[in-house]
Amino acid sequence: MRFIYLILVIFFLSLNLRPSITSVGPLLDVIQTDLGMNGVAASLITSLPVFCMGLFAIFSIRLNNRLGIEKSLLLAMVLIFIATLSRGFLMNSWLLIATSLFTGIGIGIAGPLISGFIKKYFPGKLSVTSVYSVSMVIGASIATSFTIPLFNLLNESWQIALSVWSILALIAALLVLPLLITEKAKNVMTTTSSLRITNKRVYLFMLFFGCMAAIFYSITAWLAPFVQSMGMSHTQSGLILTLFTIIQIPVSFSIPLLVAKTRSRKMWLLICSFSELIGLVLLMGHFSPWIATIFLGIGAGGLFPLALLIPIEEANSIEEVTSWSAQMQFGGFILGAIGPLLFGFTLDVFNSFTPALIVILMTIILMIVIILNMETKTKHDSMK
Template sequence: MRLLYLIMIIFFISLNLRPSITSVGPLLDVIQDNLGLSGVTSSLITALPIFCMGLFSLSSIWLQHRLGVERSLLVAMLLILLATFLRMFVHHTFFLLATALCSGVGIGIAGPLIAGFIKKYFPEKPGLTGLYSVSMVIGAAVASSFSVPLFQQMDSWQHALSFWSILAVPAVVLLLPLLQKREVPKEVPKKNLQISAFFIKNKRVHLFTLFFGCMAAIFYAITAWLAPIVQATGLDRSQSGMTLTLFTLVQIPVSFLIPLLVGKSGNRRMWLLLCGLSEFFGIILLMLHFSPWVAAIFLGMGAGGLFPLALLIPIEEAAHAEEATSWSAMMQFGGYLLGSLGPTLIGLSLDLFETSIPTLFLLAMIICTMIGVGLKIGNKTKKLNY
């Protein structure tokens, strides 16, 4: 029973880490028209949360030492709940960007802490990052799929975006029983509890960070701009939104299966390469104006595999929960700061060239860089129980 309870906590927390971002893409043209936003300003609705996800990921280390992983996760969920709910009252660009910033802070704190939570309660099961990533994809898919229907039903994009705050309620409720006591995992020696925040000196973490940054830049650029790019080819708002939904839905089974396949084969390098090539092929299809539906499938397969693999790396190689949180925080700190440039560069490119070809070429170059770094990271040497 306790196992199911802990799994539900991971599921509902992870479920909240994407809806405040992915719910924007399908309604971006409506928001632009209503608030009079340029491409660059519109991209900030997505870029700001990603930037904050990186900037505030380091605070998860401090919060875990001060409050414990459970209380820190509660703080993060309350921030996401508040920021998403307040979108109901948005009528100015500044307020919308403020909610984006606040949600990014909450997501930035929660991301590394989930890695620590998994390492603490499931030290021999790092493959549970599959549940972590699948839950995020489900949250992203639900938000991107139903934002347009909610907008049509409510006749308000503010209410449609605000609706997703409801997902944070069960996460908050489930965390409350864990706050009664704080435990230090028995397997962690006291001397290891003081974790330095400067793991960036580790050359492996340099590679993890660069890989995560390329992966995040591609993922969030596609999340923010796939629907508008596809819509420019002649599809209507509903159809272009469905291509984003397809991109997201494909990730669900892939995010679950890839960590299991990596665990069985032990060949992480091969799966990093295959997922990277899948994204590259999807971008090429968009450049050639081939079916956006087929392109979305290849993009979804690549993104669905790369994200759990990136999340899994620090959990696999860390010695205990505190180290897992610290390594994840450092990787996500630099990675999300780099990743936040993705949507902004896309918006700037579209403003400058008024065509998606230079934009897609830029994404293809980032994917090639990511593939090269992934090959450099290679395989883990320590055998783990999945």
């Protein structure tokens, strides 16, 4: 029974890491028209949370040292709940941007802590990471798929449609609450995590995470416009994005299970990386975008849970897992947020998708080189 409860906690915590971001996209044109937002202001709604996911990942180390994992996660969920709920009462563009800022802070804090939570409660079960990764994909998918139906159901109120997703954070917060009582005595920290990286491999992991995130966000932002340039309709391009997301769900769930069974993380990292490489080459060659998207979805769906596994598998303690995760996500998400901007800049300069796709291609190749240079954990490897 306790096992099921803890899995539910991880599921709902992870479920909250994307809806406040992905729910905005389907209604962005409506929001822009209603609030009179220009393109720059509108882009902040989605770019700010991604930057915050990196910047405030480091803050999770401080919170973990001071409050412990359970209280810190509760604080993160409350922050996401309040910020998302407040969207139901907004009539100002800058207040909407402020909610994006605070949801990003909450997500940034929660992300690394969930890895520490898994290490604490499931120290010998790496496969539990699949719950973390697949829940994030499900959260992103349901928010993207159901925000428009909610908008239509709620008398075309985009404010209420966006605020509905706060329910997920409320459920997660309520699920965490019992742990504050049962784990109160255990939350006295005997060791602390440091912001200083003393294990040099963490820089390599951070660079890998950054390449992975840059590729993912670039594909997410620009896949639909690219296939439209190939002659596909808006409806078809929407289905391409849906396929890209749906493919990731079974892959995100199965990859950690396969790694736990085969004990070969590097092999699966390379398989997923080459899958993205194949998908991108197919796009550049103007082959079937449907087949290309399947390869891209397999790669994206596998790489993120594999990235989450790195600190859980390599670090030696709960505090170290949180610290490694925070520092990987700090640098990784900041680099990841730059990806779509660099793609867009290249597109503006050359007025062609080809040079921009070459940028992604080079990033994938760099990521493969990094993976090949990743060393396995040694007995005395540790980050204090």
